[in-house]
Amino acid sequence: MFEKALKGNTNYRIWLAILGVFMAIGGLCYIHQFNTGLGTTGMGRDISWGLYISQFTFLVGVAAGGVMLVLPYYIHNYKAFGKITILGEFLAIAALLMCLMFIMADLGQPIRALNVMLHPTPHSMLFWDMIVLNGYLFLNILCGWVILTAERKGVKPPKWIYIFVYTSIPFAISIHTVTAMLYCGLPGRHFWLSAIIAPRFLASAFAAGPALIVFIALILKRVANFDAGKEALNKMVTIILYAALINAFFVGLEFFVGYYSNIPGHMHTLQYLFFGLEHHGHMYNNLVPFMWGFVVLCIGGIILLAIPYTRKQNEFTLGLGCLMIFIALWLDKGIGFVLGGFVPNPLHEIVEYTPSLNEIMITIGVWSTGFFILTILYKIAVGVEHEIEN
Amino acid sequence: MIYNSGKIYTGLIIFVLFITFPIWYNHLDAGTLPDPQKVENAKECVAPVAEMKATHMQLLNQWRDDVLRDGDRAFNVEADGKMYQKSLQKTCMKCHTSKKKFCDTCHEYASVTPYCWDCHVAPVEPAAKGDMN
Amino acid sequence: MDKNRRNFLKVAGISTLAGLGAPAIVDRVISGKGEGEVFASGGAAGHHGAEPTEHHGEGNTESHKEEKTGTRYGMVIDTRQFNANPKLGVKCVDACHKMHNVPEFPKGDKNEIKWIWLTNHENAFPEHSQQFKDKDTADNKVLVTCNHCENPPCVRACPTKATFKNKDGIVMMDFHRCIGCRFCMAACPYGARSFNWLEPKTILPTPTNPDYPRRMRGVVEKCNFCADRLALGEKPACVAAAGHSGAMIFGDLNDPNSEIRKVLKENFTIQRKPSLGTNPSVFYIV
Secondary structure (H helix, E strand, O other), X not given: OOHHHHOOOHHHHHHHHHHHHHXXXXXXXXXXXXHHOHHHOOOOOOOOXXXXXXXXXXXXXXXXXXXXXXXXXXXXXXXXXXXXXXXXXXXXXXXXXXXXXXXHHHOOOHHHOOHHHHOOOXXXXXXXXXXXXXHHHHHHHHHHHHHHHHHHHOOOOOOOHHHHHHHHHHHHHHHHHHHHHHHHOOOOOXXXXXXXXXXXXXXXXXXXXXXXXXXXXXXXXXXXXXXXXXXXXXXXXXXXXXXXXXHHHHHHHHHHHHHHHOOHHHHHHHHHHHOOEEEXXXXXXXXXXXXXXXXXXXXXXXXXXXXXXXXXXOHHHHHHHHHHHHHHHHHHXXXXXXXXXXXXXXXXXXXXXXXXXXXXXXXXXXXXXXXXHHHHHHHHHHHHHHHHHO | OOOOHHHHHHHHHHHHHHHOHHHHHOOOOOOOOOOOOOOOOOOOOOOOHHHHHHHHHHHHHHHHHHHHHHOOOEEEOOOOOXXXXXXXXXXXXXXXXXXXXXXXXXXXXXXXXXXXXXXXXOOOOOOOOOOOO | OHHHHHHHHHHHHHHHHHHHHHHHHXXXXXXXXXXXXXXXXXXXXXXXXXXXXXXXXXXXXXXXXXXXXXXXXXXXXXXXXXXXXXXXXXXXXHHHHHHOOOOOOOOOOOOOOOOEEEEEHHHHXXXXXXOOOOHHHHHOEEEEEOOOXXXXXXXXXXXXOOXXXXXXXXXXXXXXXXXXXXXXXXXXXXXXXXXXXXXXXXXXXXXXXXXXXXXXXOOEEOOOOOHHHXXXXXXXXXXXXXXXXXXXXXXXXXXXXXXXXXXXXXXXXXXXXXXXXXOOOEEEEO
């Protein structure tokens, strides 16, 4: 089926070429980082995880979000999702590959990465994360490919594949739960030490993943003549809405616990993220604009998706609403959550993080690689759909 | 009967030539064998020479884990009951005094780059211009 | 109906079994028992039994491989002595960093590497009351380092066992194995861990101590209680630098007759962030 990715119109080639340029720049920047060390990033002794791990965390959510299509279609036999379930599975593949690339980019000794398997350590959450991420990647490649091949031949998918399809559902939940456990099991990091982190991650994932799929489906309708169907999109928007609201509710709960209990450790990071934290006469607030961006985009997106006119009658506002939600959740989890957790540091000093240009280019390079893979996978999927229709 | 036999055989020949590139490029000659520095201030090593030649890397890995992870720093040489400290810097390099003339000669020949000296400090080269790295 | 009920009972039975079994599995995973005694769970000092233990390592003539000494090395830092002698703290830090080829960085540099350092009282003990500080705590700095916790969160986090608790209760780093994921740095509640953001060789071209290795870039490092010196029967570098001032007392916390236990018995001491359950092995007399 790969041959379908090789043929395409000019726009398709230009789009891939643009991504290719960013991939090449990212690759060169990575070579520089590999030869010099992670000192080329903005990370340091106090903010020891930066853009790479925060992007990883967000993208695990995007990957898990695909299950919001798989679950209704395969468990509840919701037929309207038949055409776009493959989009969810392929998005998961691209997102997981980005996750793995971000992890590799973040390792100080990437050549030793397989030590995780050579010296398996079940009490480390990273060990389990490795297992569930790779497992989920394998399941999505297998299920996506087998089912698409069957569709193309006009036959029913083989029965055995459903075992893997059903297994992929708890795996989707587990990738984001285990990723949350990387953070919420650490003593002394008050912002992360909250039992609500895993459900909050899932809520945000179930909004961000489907929001991206709806946005892309609207683009595919214009550029590839692929119609996901009104009913499917409408149902997905409902899922996005509820998930985004639940995420916002959970964020609100964190605020209540922090500020009502008045325990400094529970307030510091929220204060730093949303209002700025004053320390020895200096105001530390470089993440504040991002967090208010999150609030505004989240509310704006929810409004656009909730009003029947902007949601059902106008595809532009529908796409805009989904994009707003996606960016909002990226700001919340892909920026604020991970970076904020390091402020203040364990000795209650405040150090702020600014990514370096090299680091930003690597990050863009990984995103470009992910979208490159996603474009090719979607080209194949759409090509097969067209083939069936003819 | 093989279809496209011409293409297949040509392909196979190219493949075989490609993977044997290092052999014929060097005219079937393995080059001069390395001659590592001879030890003058000691008669015996912690293990027989043949064994050391073949397995010194495993031994060093074992020593590393013993010392660092199990706190087991002694090493018992079976032949003469002498005790040696399990240490690259403090034992091996006390007899093999030159990294360049001992370690590097073979490693360069075999084209391997062990990462020992990324961190461990090589002895000051005797006579040579004391290059620490 | 009957069939449904049977199915229900089957499912209920299996779930109950799973429910009973799960906590045991979770317990094993969390305590890491499956991997040998990587770290002991729970318990305060003396948990391992208080039998007098032999100080091993002096003669270094026997293999200790299988031997469990039940030692738990610890340290008491007497801040009164450091307050009385303000130059002593810097001396201890220098001794350690020179001994272990820790390069010097400008203070506050993001790439800084610290094994032991001086900080304000409020930073060392953020959980303690900082209102109306007395002159001594307001004016003086406190030595902080790795606490070699009895329940180290860093060991729990490490995905390769590159950081582990050895048989003497020391939280060790295996630089050869570390993949540089920095999970341990996020897990440590004391900020005791540093990462080699850059190539150490370029920062420290000539090692300050040729007998001790430098590190490669991309691995985490921290205080190791001078495990290599202990094996030779010597005190840790910082303790040796503090000399006979009594400012730093080092010894086996599990040995009721040790000097450190005597000091602990005679003085009121505090640990850093005791509420986290890590049970630090470094104690402070304030």
